[in-house]
Amino acid sequence: MCGIIGCAGRNEDTLDVLLSGLEGLEYRGYDSAGVALSNGSVEICKREGTIERLQAAVDRSLGGTDAVGIGHTRWSTHGPPSDENSHPHTDCTGEVAVVHNGIIENYSALKEELQESGHEFTSDTDSEVVPHLVEDALSEGVSPEEAFRRAVSRVEGSYALAAVLADSEAVLATRNDSPLVLGVGEEAAYLASDVPAFLEYTDRVVYLEDGEFARLESGSWSVSDADGEVVDKSISRVEWDAEETAKSGYDHYMLKEIHEQPRALRKCLRGRVDERTGSVDVEALVGLSPSSVQFVACGTSYHAALYGAQLLREEGIHAHAFLASEYATAPAPVDDGTLVVGITQSGETADTLSALREAHRQNVETLAVTNVVGSTVSRECDRTLFIRAGPEIGVAASKTFSSQAIAANLLALALSGRASRNQELIGALRDLPSQVQAILDDSRAEEVASKYVDSPAYFFIGRNEHGPVALEGALKLKEISYKHAEGFAAGELKHGPLALVTEETPVFAMVTGDGEAATKTIGNVKEVEARDAPVVAVTDGVSDVGRYAEDVLRVPETHPRLAPVLANVQLQLVSYFVAKELGRSIDKPRNLAKSVTVE
Incomplete structure (x- = not known):
């Protein structure tokens, strides 16, 4: 969940890199976005809503030349989506900016302690404690990197953290139970929660382990452990190319x-x-x-x-x-x-x-x-x-x-x-x-989807290997269409859920082959047909289930173990076309994230 991008070494292109990187992370799910650039001072722009809103609001001269920067897409956990709760977060002086993925479990105690010592908070997030902890450490006269390390040492929970400071020409970062990867370019070093954020610039990557710290400067990078000892990291190549993510x-x-x-x-x-x-x-x-x-x-x-x-x-x-x-x-x-x-x-x-x-x-x-x-x-x-x-x-x-x-x-x-x-x-x-x-x-999936798009609820049933696909078909429809859908082992339909079946409840039944499982599932189909529910049979045509179905989605005959894989393709298409007809945000459904990195 959430997304982090960082860049050092692109000079006047840094802002473009950050915004492009955030676009590359949109698929992870988010409700706000922001960037921070450091070049003698820290400048920030962040907005609730889409990256397009951020792009419209940002000053194109933000950071000027020779800036290093970080960016973030937020998926709300602590506090609702708002400009104030968006990342990056800053300290009281505005000279420390931090982005964070994960959950800081001891943030309440840290926040109370910091407030008692005079720190003022402007958001509801757990993340905001980090820049204030850095500020506290800096007041003791330590270096920016040491201040960042001290702040991290006080944090408990899961995190990927990246920071820029007014008195530093580096992006500082670390991770614990939340992904973070470095990108090694010819002219710049990059940092992200996932490779697509910088894949158009480099396919050479370094994966950080829990407890490791990264320092990105203009065209260079280094990794060290919790004690500050340099860690020798190998560089890998990502097999994907930018075209595959278009x-x-x-x-x-x-x-x-x-x-x-x-x-x-x-x-x-x-x-x-x-x-x-x-x-x-x-x-x-x-x-x-x-x-x-x-x-x-x-x-x-x-x-x-x-x-x-x-x-x-x-x-x-x-x-x-x-x-x-x-x-x-x-x-x-x-x-x-x-x-x-x-x-x-x-x-x-x-x-x-x-x-x-x-x-x-x-x-x-x-x-x-x-x-x-x-x-x-x-x-x-x-x-x-x-x-x-x-x-x-x-x-x-x-x-x-x-x-x-x-x-x-x-x-x-x-x-x-x-x-x-x-x-x-x-x-x-x-x-x-x-x-x-x-x-x-x-596939006739688009036609079937159009026919049943206004239904208030949908059921999916199957036996044996088809049972998990019934659950998956229902989940897919829920995720992207926001329609109520449930999947059941076919025999369970009569043990309660049948009470919800009406003439407005399409039942998608997966029936392949003509063995005992098919015979018994056809019996379940007859039960819902008797309640005037429309049946959509996903079938290879070997059995006679089509006689009892309002509509049929055909799959080729194959081995019984693989028939569910084919049936699932038809259900994916149905879900897609229902969501498309309803005008849903198919690739970025509300409240969901691609990679769920919090427990």
Whole structure:
């Protein structure tokens, strides 16, 4: 959540870099934005609302030449959106400006102490205590960097912090449980909470670890530990390019990313599955043979975890999925053979990281399933399985869910040791990208969305592997259309939720194949049909569910384990077109953030 950008060394371009960087961080979710530049004095402009409002308000000469600067997009936690609560925040003198992601847990005590000593506060935020702490330290005659370190030493909680000071030509920064990455350019050094903020300037990055401090000056950078000792950091290259983070002619990032799924799935599978030999070769999974598997995840990733746990159980492996926020405070029992798998698109999800750290405290092996190379989860887990989906800018996950589902299939095949006996599934994995493309080419989702756009509520039902996709379909519709939607295991509909079904409640039913699960789900479809509810069947046409449906969204026939991935594409499109017709902010839905870095 929130976004940080910093720059040192671009001279007259610094303001443009900051504003461009904030635009590159819009996808994370925000309700206000601001910048601070230092060049002998600190100058600030910040506004509630969009970055466009900030751009309209800012003086283009802000900071002048040779300035260093920081910028921020805020997602409110302490205090409502307002100009006063926007970042950057300053001290009493206006000579220290700070931006902050995370939550300062002891801010109330610090604020009370500072107020008693004469400091005046102008916002409701927890973040404002930091510049005042820096001011206090500066009054003792220490250097700007030492003052920043002293202030940070008094703070408890999660944070990514960046500061500029009137008496310093540097951007100072540090992190704890909140992401921060440096960008190493030819003429400048950059700082951001995520790579897209500076990707147009450099693809060379340095990832900060918790407790490390960074100093950015004109064209140079350094990293040190909490004791001030220099840390030798390696420079990595980001495989993404700036074009991948553009809309490329699509109306929204979400639609673009839905259409990128065939390519994302091919990348996830490339070099990992050999249909000729019937083998799965994933380096991160070599040698794994757990007695049980516990998945921890949040939101869409939790639905992928539910799907993955179902696959493992079908392979005879004891597996269960937990909400990471619950696991962190009430972990499940483990033994020496337990593997804890954390699924997180960004690799920075605070709840998931906390759950994995709890697993580490219990001395069990951990595996990260993530999209972002160099993310915190990839550095902290024992093993990492990258889903290779490429950058996802839309807040609502789309292509990353599909890639997580395929990664779960790879995990199930690898752990079962039965890939060679599962040629049908391996062949279906090969065909999956082209089948997704066929749906994208021929879907009736826009027509169906238009038909039901005025419905007050929507239900999604499915059995077995379709159950998690029912939850995901409902979540996607809620996220971007703001419509009420619920997902259920199909058999549960009659145990209470059926009371809410009316002729105005479309029920999306996922039915593929003609086995027992399909037969029983059709029985549930008949139950809602008898209540005059319109049914939208998402089906491969093998069963006769279409007879009982008002509308049909077709998917190609495939292996039962992969049918939910195809069904999910249709549901993504329905959600997108409902939201588009309602005029919603599809890529940046209200109150939501792409990377949830607070617990």
